[in-house]
Amino acid sequence: MISEFREVRVPEELCAAAESRYGRHFASVEELVAFALRELLRDDVAQLNAEEERIIEQRLRDLGYV
Secondary structure (H helix, E strand, O other): OOOOOOOOOOOHHHHHHHHHHHOOOOOOHHHHHHHHHHHHHHHHHHHHHHHHHHHHHHHHHHOOOO
């Protein structure tokens, strides 16, 4: 699936806090960071979809359907 990786530097105390808080849910800090980035990117898509939905609703209102 993922064939290439990039190295990211994160402060040790932040890694330790993440491991302490989420260690039982993720196998590694790398897995946690990948999850967090995927969620952040997905949120951008959700915001775009919400904006598109708002535009469609407004168009339907303008046409008298809503």
